[in-house]
Amino acid sequence: MTSLHEFCEWLGATDVSVGIQTVNWIIPTVQTVHILCIALVISSAAMINLRLVGAVARDEPSAAIAQRYLPWIWYILPIMLITGTILVVGEPARSLENPAFQLKMLLLIGAISTMLIVQRQLRRDPLFWERSGRRRLAASGLAWMSIMLWVGIVFAGRWIAYLQTAAG
Amino acid sequence: MLTEFFQWLQDSQIATTIREDGSYFPWIESVHVLALTMVVGTIAIIDLRLLDLASRHRSVHRMVIEILPYSWTAFAVALVTGGTLFASNAVKYSENWPFRAKMLLLLLAGLNMALFHLVTGRGIKNWDPAVRSPIGARLAGGISLGLWVGVVACGRWIGFTMNPF
Numbered sequence: 001m002t003s004l005h006e007f008c009e010w011l012g013a014t015d016v017s018v019g020i021q022t023v024n025w026i027i028p029t030v031q032t033v034h035i036l037c038i039a040l041v042i043s044s045a046a047m048i049n050l051r052l053v054g055a056v057a058r059d060e061p062s063a064a065i066a067q068r069y070l071p072w073i074w075y076i077l078p079i080m081l082i083t084g085t086i087l088v089v090g091e092p093a094r095s096l097e098n099p100a101f102q103l104k105m106l107l108l109i110g111a112i113s114t115m116l117i118v119q120r121q122l123r124r125d126p127l128f129w130e131r132s133g134r135r136r137l138a139a140s141g142l143a144w145m146s147i148m149l150w151v152g153i154v155f156a157g158r159w160i161a162y163l164q165t166a167a168g
Numbered sequence: 169m170l171t172e173f174f175q176w177l178q179d180s181q182i183a184t185t186i187r188e189d190g191s192y193f194p195w196i197e198s199v200h201v202l203a204l205t206m207v208v209g210t211i212a213i214i215d216l217r218l219l220d221l222a223s224r225h226r227s228v229h230r231m232v233i234e235i236l237p238y239s240w241t242a243f244a245v246a247l248v249t250g251g252t253l254f255a256s257n258a259v260k261y262s263e264n265w266p267f268r269a270k271m272l273l274l275l276l277a278g279l280n281m282a283l284f285h286l287v288t289g290r291g292i293k294n295w296d297p298a299v300r301s302p303i304g305a306r307l308a309g310g311i312s313l314g315l316w317v318g319v320v321a322c323g324r325w326i327g328f329t330m331n332p333f
Contacts, residue, residue: 028327035320047235157201159194161327
C-alpha cells in the first residue's frame with residue numbers, strides 16, 4: 001500500500017523536484033509570484049465582501065462590484081495553483097504531510113465555494129442579495145465567512161514554514 | 169550612531185522576548201504577511217485602474233476614495249508588525265541586503281505616491297472615466313506596480329538570506 005509519505009519520497013526524488021531543490025533562486029521567485037497572486041485575490045475578494053456587508057461603494061449594486069473583481073479572482077487562481085504546485089513538487093514532504101498545508105487546502109476549498117455561491121446567485125438575479133433583509137443578512141454572513149477563510153489561508157500558508165520540522 | 173540605535177532597539181524588553189521565545193515570531197509574521205497582501209493587492213487594484221487595465225467603468229477618483237483607506241490601515245498594521253520583527257534582530261536585519269533594498273523600494277513607492285497626489289493627480293475629480301488616464305497617471309501606476317513587486321520579492325529574499333534565530 002502506498003502511503004502519503006512514500007508518495008512524497010518518490011516525488012522528492014524525481015528529476016523535476018531535485019531540479020527545483022538545487023537551483024536556489026527558484027523557490028523564492030515562485031513564492032514571490034505566489035504571494036503577489038494571493039495579494040490580488042485576497043484584495044479583490046475583500047472588495048466584494050466589503051460591498052456585501054455594506055462598507056464600500058454603496059452607490060453601486062453588489063453585482064457591479066462582483067463583475068469588476070470576480071474575473072481577477074478566477075484568472076489569478078490558476079496561477080496561484082500552478083506556483084503552489086511547483087512549491088509542493090520542490091518540497092513534497094514539507095508541504096503535503098504538513099498539517100498547516102492540509103488545513104490551508106481545506107480553507108481554500110471553503111473560500112472558493114463561498115465565492116461561487118455569491119457569484120451564482122448574482123448571475124441568476126443581479127439584485128439577489130439585496131431583495132430582502134434576510135438576504136442581506138445572509139450576504140453579510142457569507143462575506144464575513146469569506147474574509148475569515150482568506151485570513152486563515154494566509155496564516156496557514158505562513159505556518160507551513162514553522163510546522164515543517166514537526167511533519168518531518 | 170545608527171548601529172548603536174539598532175543595538176539599543178534589539179536589547180529592548182519586547183525585542184529580547186520575541187528573539188528568545190520563538191513562539192511570537194510566526195504569529196507576528198503571519199499578521200505582517202496578511203497586512204502586506206492587503207497593501208499590495210489594494211494598491212495594485214488602483215495601479216491597474218490608473219493603467220486603464222481594469223475597473224474602467226469606475227472613476228479613478230471614486231476608486232481612490234473607497235480603496236485607499238484600506239491600503240493605509242493595512243500599511244499601518246504592516247509597519248507595526250514589520251517594525252517589531254525588525255526590532256527582534258535589528259542589527260542583523262540592517263546589514264541584510266534584501267532588507268535594505270526593500271526599505272529603499274518602499275521609500276521610492278512612497279515618493280511616487282506623494283508625487284501623484286501632489287502633482288499628477290491634482291485634477292483627479294474631473295477626470296472623465298470614458299477617456300484614457302493622463303500619461304502621468306499611467307506612468308505613476310506602472311512605476312508603483314513595479315516597485316511593489318520589488319518590495320514583495322525583497323521581503324521574501326530576506327527569509328532566504330538570513331535566519332532570525
